[in-house]
Amino acid sequence: MHRLPRSQRPIEQLLPSVLPLRPCLRNSPCRPSLCATATRSNVSPFSTSAPALSIFSSKPDKKKHRAFVRRWQKRLLGESDPVGAHVDPYDKTSPVRIAPEEQGEEEELLEEMEGGEDWGYTQAETWRGLERIGSDKWVQQWKEWENADSWKKWEPSDSYAPVDKVRDQAALKEAFHRAVVEVITLKKAGAPLEFLNDFVGRHYDPLRTHEVKLRASRDGSVSLLYPSETAVTEFLQKFMSEEADETDVGDEHAELVDELLENGTLQDATIKEKLKEAHLTIAEARSLVGVLKSREVVAKVASEVMAEENESAQAAEELKLNSIPLTDLDLKFNLLKRLTALTGLRISDPNILQIDTFADLYHQLLAASKPQPKKLVEEILADPKKAKKVMSIPNVKISPRRVTVVDKEKEVGRWKVIEYALKERGIPVTGRKVTSL
Amino acid sequence: MRSAIQQFNRLSISQDAAPRSISSPFIRTLTTTTSPRASLTTTADTVIPPPSDPLQPIGPQSVLATIHAFPSLEPLRFEQYPASHLYLPTRRDILHRAVIYEGDKTRLGTASTKWRDEVHGSTKKIRPQKGTGHARLGDKKSPMLRGGGVAFGPKPRDFSTKLPRKVYDLAWRTALSYRFRKGELTIIDGAMTIPYPSVSYVEDMFNAHGWGNKDGRSLLVTLGKKGRRDFREVMEKLGNFGRMETWDEVDVKDLLEMGRVVIERDALKNILLSHQSDLTNSIWVKGLVSANKQEL
Numbered sequence: 001m002h003r004l005p006r007s008q009r010p011i012e013q014l015l016p017s018v019l020p021l022r023p024c025l026r027n028s029p030c031r032p033s034l035c036a037t038a039t040r041s042n043v044s045p046f047s048t049s050a051p052a053l054s055i056f057s058s059k060p061d062k063k064k065h066r067a068f069v070r071r072w073q074k075r076l077l078g079e080s081d082p083v084g085a086h087v088d089p090y091d092k093t094s095p096v097r098i099a100p101e102e103q104g105e106e107e108e109l110l111e112e113m114e115g116g117e118d119w120g121y122t123q124a125e126t127w128r129g130l131e132r133i134g135s136d137k138w139v140q141q142w143k144e145w146e147n148a149d150s151w152k153k154w155e156p157s158d159s160y161a162p163v164d165k166v167r168d169q170a171a172l173k174e175a176f177h178r179a180v181v182e183v184i185t186l187k188k189a190g191a192p193l194e195f196l197n198d199f200v201g202r203h204y205d206p207l208r209t210h211e212v213k214l215r216a217s218r219d220g221s222v223s224l225l226y227p228s229e230t231a232v233t234e235f236l237q238k239f240m241s242e243e244a245d246e247t248d249v250g251d252e253h254a255e256l257v258d259e260l261l262e263n264g265t266l267q268d269a270t271i272k273e274k275l276k277e278a279h280l281t282i283a284e285a286r287s288l289v290g291v292l293k294s295r296e297v298v299a300k301v302a303s304e305v306m307a308e309e310n311e312s313a314q315a316a317e318e319l320k321l322n323s324i325p326l327t328d329l330d331l332k333f334n335l336l337k338r339l340t341a342l343t344g345l346r347i348s349d350p351n352i353l354q355i356d357t358f359a360d361l362y363h364q365l366l367a368a369s370k371p372q373p374k375k376l377v378e379e380i381l382a383d384p385k386k387a388k389k390v391m392s393i394p395n396v397k398i399s400p401r402r403v404t405v406v407d408k409e410k411e412v413g414r415w416k417v418i419e420y421a422l423k424e425r426g427i428p429v430t431g432r433k434v435t436s437l
Numbered sequence: 438m439r440s441a442i443q444q445f446n447r448l449s450i451s452q453d454a455a456p457r458s459i460s461s462p463f464i465r466t467l468t469t470t471t472s473p474r475a476s477l478t479t480t481a482d483t484v485i486p487p488p489s490d491p492l493q494p495i496g497p498q499s500v501l502a503t504i505h506a507f508p509s510l511e512p513l514r515f516e517q518y519p520a521s522h523l524y525l526p527t528r529r530d531i532l533h534r535a536v537i538y539e540g541d542k543t544r545l546g547t548a549s550t551k552w553r554d555e556v557h558g559s560t561k562k563i564r565p566q567k568g569t570g571h572a573r574l575g576d577k578k579s580p581m582l583r584g585g586g587v588a589f590g591p592k593p594r595d596f597s598t599k600l601p602r603k604v605y606d607l608a609w610r611t612a613l614s615y616r617f618r619k620g621e622l623t624i625i626d627g628a629m630t631i632p633y634p635s636v637s638y639v640e641d642m643f644n645a646h647g648w649g650n651k652d653g654r655s656l657l658v659t660l661g662k663k664g665r666r667d668f669r670e671v672m673e674k675l676g677n678f679g680r681m682e683t684w685d686e687v688d689v690k691d692l693l694e695m696g697r698v699v700i701e702r703d704a705l706k707n708i709l710l711s712h713q714s715d716l717t718n719s720i721w722v723k724g725l726v727s728a729n730k731q732e733l
Contacts, residue, residue: 136674137674140636140674143634144635144636144637147633147635150633151632151633151635151638152632152633152635152638153635153637153638153641154637154638154641154642154645156645158508158509158642158645159508159509159510159642159645159646160506160509160510160511160512161510163645329501329515333503333512333514333515336503336512337511337512340512348619348620348621349500349501349502349503349617349620349622350500350617350618350619350620351620352501352503353497353500353501
């Protein structure tokens with residue numbers, strides 16, 4: 001077997017030459033680091049070769065050795081210079097080790113360049129206009145801040161259901177009563193239920209619904225017993241006048257609206273033209289007509305209906321929720337909608353399917369008011385029957401949290417001993433302060 | 438045999454001889470006699486009172502779903518959906534098959550290694566067969582050598598499995614029904630759009646509706662991308678609040694993944710229309726709502 005001797009020098013030095021030095025800009029901020037790395041990386045701090053030719057140490061024949069080295073050098077590098085002709089990288093005077101700032105020639109060149117050309121560089125005094133570097137989150141925050149005036153913020157009133165939900169049972173009962181009275185009143189008066197949208201606030205009850213009593217009619221519907229015969233009419237008229245003030249039709253559009261009311265359609269070409277002249281969109285015109293129409297209807301019907309209603313209600317029995325079916329989909333929908341606006345609670349679609357009577361609706365509302373249990377133990381304890389059933393199983397225990405080692409030690413009465421021993425040795429007693437299960 | 442017949446006759450005679458209760462309400466015969474007792478309908482004196490709670494063996498044929506406005510979530514109206522669309526029983530097995538099918542289908546299967554003849558290099562024998570004292574070796578691409586080929590490595594392949602179309606379509610509707618039954622399907626009228634690409638606006642909106650991170654995130658399904666660019670952009674930033682996809686981007690797994698599904702009415706319609714092969718005979722899907730024609 002033939003054995004190759006190792007090269008004496010570090011492998012890097014076998015390369016034709018070290019990397020050429022980069023010309024460095026004098027005022028460039030990157031300069032020191034670049035130059036430093038360029039020079040330093042070329043000097044290998046160690047060599048894998050032995051400090052001396054250990055395999056030849058037994059042979060002091062220098063001539064033979066030199067010939068051998070040269071032969072190999074020739075083979076590897078393709079040059080016949082003797083080894084000594086190369087620069088020793090470990091020598092302090094080696095050009096590899098000379099720092100670029102000490103290499104006068106290059107620096108002089110750079111000075112000439114700098115002095116000769118106008119760089120057009122001015123230092124920024126404020127940060128405005130400079131490129132910003134930051135995370136996406138920061139950029140988004142900046143964007144929001146920049147557009148704070150023009151971008152609308154989410155208001156609690158943007159949500160149809162109030163954010164603070166009613167959980168109190170008495171308040172829920174009140175809200176249920178109010179919703180039933182309001183929806184049935186408006187339905188019987190023939191007024192559009194959109195009226196309700198404007199007095200969504202829980203504390204503002206212009207109809208004084210708490211004074212109205214609910215009665216069950218013989219035909220299986222709900223009747224309302226108002227405190228006075230004129231109470232509702234007054235309310236509706238007052239409400240309508242408020243409405244009229246808010247959506248003032250104005251004299252300029254009066255004729256147009258009359259015409260619209262007569263025609264009843266907005267798709268006619270001539271009417272479209274007139275709308276254009278009056279600078280009204282179709283949607284605006286439609287709402288205008290809707291308001292006027294509903295106002296007419298209410299004015300006509302309300303007083304008559306309410307008088308009849310009160311008469312029949314007085315004759316009717318006390319309301320028993322269980323007995324009254326809630327099959328009218330329109331009524332059901334509007335009740336649910338009103339309840340959502342009053343309480344902030346939503347009854348989900350599958351639960352709405354289960355509602356057949358007023359009582360069902362009330363019970364679903366109560367169920368929706370209870371916050372959803374987040375832990376299994378909460379769910380078990382919420383239902384006493386279920387809790388009793390689980391508790392009665394001999395080998396089952398319920399814990400509101402994870403059973404830890406400390407809990408297990410406490411159970412067998414060993415914890416006191418452990419605690420004492422820990423304190424005795426001055427070791428802190430870790431674990432939860434309150435560890436009662 | 439004869440004795441058996443005789444016994445039988447005797448038995449029938451004795452049965453006839455027994456007095457029949459006239460008041461029995463369930464006497465019906467199929468003979469075409471003029472007697473009122475023989476008619477198929479029960480007579481007046483034997484009226485069966487209707488049960489107070491009539492049993493429905495099949496369940497409701499259609500269900501009501503509330504359509505909401507966006508972003509206020511104001512309930513706008515009820516809409517009826519067939520029970521075969523939104524009120525199917527929860528079949529975990531079908532959902533599982535669909536999710537596995539989708540998972541297999543989406544596997545890229547691009548893992549690849551080189552066999553010895555695909556490795557670049559010479560096929561020259563690296564050392565003589567005999568005489569070196571070392572093992573016999575062929576070329577240096579042998580799987581036994583470092584840098585050689587891989588013997589039984591992965592090659593690109595198709596991992597997809599099969600699932601009957603009808604089962605998959607049933608799974609789609611089962612997933613939606615599951616959401617509906619849990620009250621986690623919110624149907625939106627029109628398009629879900631926001632006025633500005635404001636993250637804080639969407640964040641506040643999600644918190645107000647209970648859709649956000651602490652409520653289990655939400656999947657928003659839209660009809661198309663048109664007009665929702667801002668919202669999509671914001672949702673990409675608010676990944677911990679949920680995700681927004683178009684109806685043809687979502688799959689069964691997505692529908693089951695998050696806390697709830699908020700879906701545009703037209704998107705729901707398209708999903709239901711294109712996943713009912715087990716209900717209809719036609720393989721053509723008709724009546725899909727085009728995203729380009731939607732009013733925003």
